[in-house]
Amino acid sequence: MKKKVLIIENDQVIQEIVTYILESEGYEVTGVRYAPEHLENIHADLILLDEWINRREGHMLCKEIKTISALAKVPVIIFSTAANILDIVATCGADGYVQKPFNLDILLAEIQKFLPLSSSYSQLT
């Protein structure tokens, strides 16, 4: 069974391209521009979270996610252009980060840290 990745990314193009990449690697990917109204409805094995989303900032969202028992164990990776990304990660209890613009290998390595691929199948590599 494929691992589920939820991408919360405000920028449509980035969302699409990351979805394409991760699907190519064999993940099941859901991409949204805004966080769902009810976080409890999230069903994912990993969340890739843009820091710069409109109504709630990424690190605030991360904190909220971590307070929900069902989601507390789901790794959250902060995905941001911010220069102070390490500070953000430290304050919101995120599990990892990927700096934008990103290097493809680093993005994949960061995700595989939490979701090792069951097979060596990869469209890209």
Next chain:
Amino acid sequence: MYSTRPDEQELKVFESLPDNYLLLSKELIIINASNAYLLLIRKERAAIAGKYLFDIFPESADWAPEADGGIRQSLQQVISTKQTDEMPVTRFDLPDEHDNGNLKERYWKTVNQPVLDNSGEIQYIIHRVTEVTDQVLRELQLEMSLEVERAAVQKSQTLRLQMERLFHDVPAQIAMVTGPELVFDYINPQYQQELFPDREILGLSLLDALPEVEGQPIYDILQRVYRTGERFIENELLVPLASVKGGPVTDHYFNTVYQPLRNEQQEVYGVLSFKYEVTEHVAARKELEGNRTQLLDANKKLGDSNEELQALHEELQASNEELTATNDQLQLAYASLHQLNNELEERVADRTRQLEESFEEQQTLNEEISAANEELLTANEELAATNEELSETQQMLKQTLNGLAESEQRFRNLIRDASVGIILLTGDDLKVEIVNNTYGQLIGRTARELNGKVLFDIIPEAEAAFRPILEQVRNTGIPLYLNDTPYTVNKDERVISGFLNLIYQPYREQDGTITGVMVLCQDVTEQVNARRQLEKSEERFRFMLNAIPQQVWTATANGTLNYVNQIVANDLGHERSAVIEQGWQTFIHPEDLSKYQKAWAASLKNGRAYQTEFRMRMKDGSYRWHLSNAVPYADNGQITLWLGTNTDIELQKNNEQQKDEFLSIASHELKTPLTSIKAFNQIMQRTKEPERLVGFINRSADQIFRLEKLINDLLDVTRINAGKMIYEMQPFNISEMVAEAIEGVQLKSDQHQIILQQADAVTFNGDRLRLEQVMNNFLTNAVKYSPQGGQILVNSQLADESIIVSVQDFGIGISEHHLDKLFDRYYRVDNTAMRFEGLGLGLFISSEILKRHGGTFWIESTEGEGSTFYFRLPLAHINTDDVIVKDDIYYEDATITISYNEAKARLDVDWTGFQDIDSVQSGGAHMLRMLKHNKVEKVLNDNTHVLGNWSEAADWAGKEWFPAMEQAGLRYFAWISSPSAFSRLSAEKSVNVKEGNVVTEFFTSINDADEWLDNCGS
């Protein structure tokens, strides 16, 4: 009877006697006269012989005391008693042949001696007249000089008393030390009280009295003056002193003169110390005096002391001369007395010899003359005794005088050397009786120039100011003390002016009558000037601090706030004294307090400049960022004051924050397309499906285009902020421009349906490309805010001499709170600030472009239902010809209707349509006029029909119009809000910045407003 006549021989002898003899019968018939007598009375012997005495001398008028000078009485006494009678010395003036025969003052001693015959009857009377003019005149002279001396002695004593009193009052410390041990011989009360209030020092040697001075320069200086006899003058001399023997020593400063005291032999026997304390002034002066002044001063003082020395020398010489002259006179008097004595002795010897010769032959006469001779001897002895007595008296007098002179000299020295000016003025004309050089210098003269003169003959320009004071003191006998009194006198072409501390002391004679005024003048010009300068500079300092348009404060060395300027009080809304009492901590934001305390404590500890930032609670309760700075003010390395400022940096802080925000957003916005581009490139490098490459390349190109646009926007923002945005104004058709913009956006977003509902053909003069940029921005926003797609409605229509363009979407909408924030971003905060957030740079650029075209923009939005973005461009100004009715109770034009509501005693105002600064100012002016005319204090201001945004007039309404209305009587202002968000926000903004006390309330319905107004006031 004839037989009683002496014979010829006898008479010849008689005639040749050298003195003035007259031989009378007892009937007072002149028998004979000596040649000397005839010579004296300038008559021939024949003219008087055989004549009755009083027939010869009828002119006896001057023969005091009686008509004949007592001669008749004396002769009668001789006849009756048969005893010799000696008459008192008589003045009888005789013509002086050396002086054209004028009468010359002469004195005579007359003796009438009877010559008895054997029967004891009177045979003759020998009348002898001896001239004693010389003796008498000498005696008179001596007596007169004695009188003069006595008067002088008396005066000396009076003077000494005066001096003593004066030295009690001199605002200076005077002491006299004598002998090599420098024993305190005299101190005035000031010396005692001000320097040694609890110590007995009179009669003690300097070292016994003041052990603390040993080894101090002061002791060496005194010793040197005593040893060398050189005068010592020093201003601001440092003397460490203890007020109690052995007590703690403090620094005192004195202006000091040490004057050697000399005895008659010119040997130094002591030192006179004259000083006054200037400790208080020294600090002030030191602060103010530059090096140059000090140098000049030193030079001047050197000159002054030279002058003083010169004057002193002259004085000494003069008094020496005087002394010598007096001595000479006395010696002369003594010598002439001596000579007189000798002469008398000689004459007696001569006469004896003559008598011896003649009396050998003439026994009887001889005996008689012998008797006369004895008398003469006696008289001579008496005279000698008198001489001796006189001489003795004179000697005594001289001694007394010397003693007194010494005592007086001491005080004369004190006066002469005093560093305060002293002058004694006597008589109605205020003649200078005594004056010292210090006084002279004050008015640019020497003591010699002033002595004996009428003071106001020399300085008439000072008469008006000082004569009344002098007369008052002389008339009332009450001493007067005047401090810091200004004076001005002229000396040649020069004007001398300064300030004096003056003591006026009535000058009394022995009997208590006031004959003059003694004045003591202490020159306090430097001190007064220094103080005034200090006061002035302090005043200037305070004035300056108050004039500085920011918060200024001072604190003591230990950090206690002790001054704040008026700006502080105004900013914080508390009295200055209240702020000083509470200190900054009361006003600093609790979060910033510890940072402030640490910074302030550190500066107080290390004495280095202090700087920190904190938020301060202002008058209205809001906190504003301030930069607090202070520098220490040090005096002699000792910090005496901290001078600080608090600068409002709220704007800078906001700008800084916004700049940070801007950079952060810009960075994010730039990195976002870059992220996509980079990702596409990496995928393309690795893809195993070449047929997908074209899609990746196209998508990558889109992102490059997006990046390019973003960079252009950022450049625009930079241009706007630098004021370098260039506009090319040309007439163009707005509807065409709108249509083209819609076409461009529609091409890129196929999910939306952009519908142009109305497009009035209007030609507008403006920059077409820039306005198209605005249109693009509005359209892309609409697309962005309706992510689910759907319709976007566009209208461009003419209304009220303007073109209004609207873009409506049915997307997520904007919350009211967010709308307020947007309004603030674009209209409330300073225009120079950078601002943009979620809506991106586009709206900011659009608002700037619209402003440059005289237009405005506003947004109406309901969350969840969508938003409408408007912009309005004016085609022309409002035409005042549209006024419908205009009088004092009713006014109406295109934008406003004002009516006087008599029943409610208020103005009812209804604003209509779009408002801009012109319409708001025009309407406001009519309201003001009608409010004044109808004398009402309430306004019902209805904005229900207002559209759009008039934020550019909000500042004017709040800061100028409301105060003017209040002045005209406005008290209560009910404001019915516009349904248009940006119009309502404009109204709120004007009330937020409003000055004055007009009570303003916002309402959403006319009824509520009406009710509120009814309950206001009366």
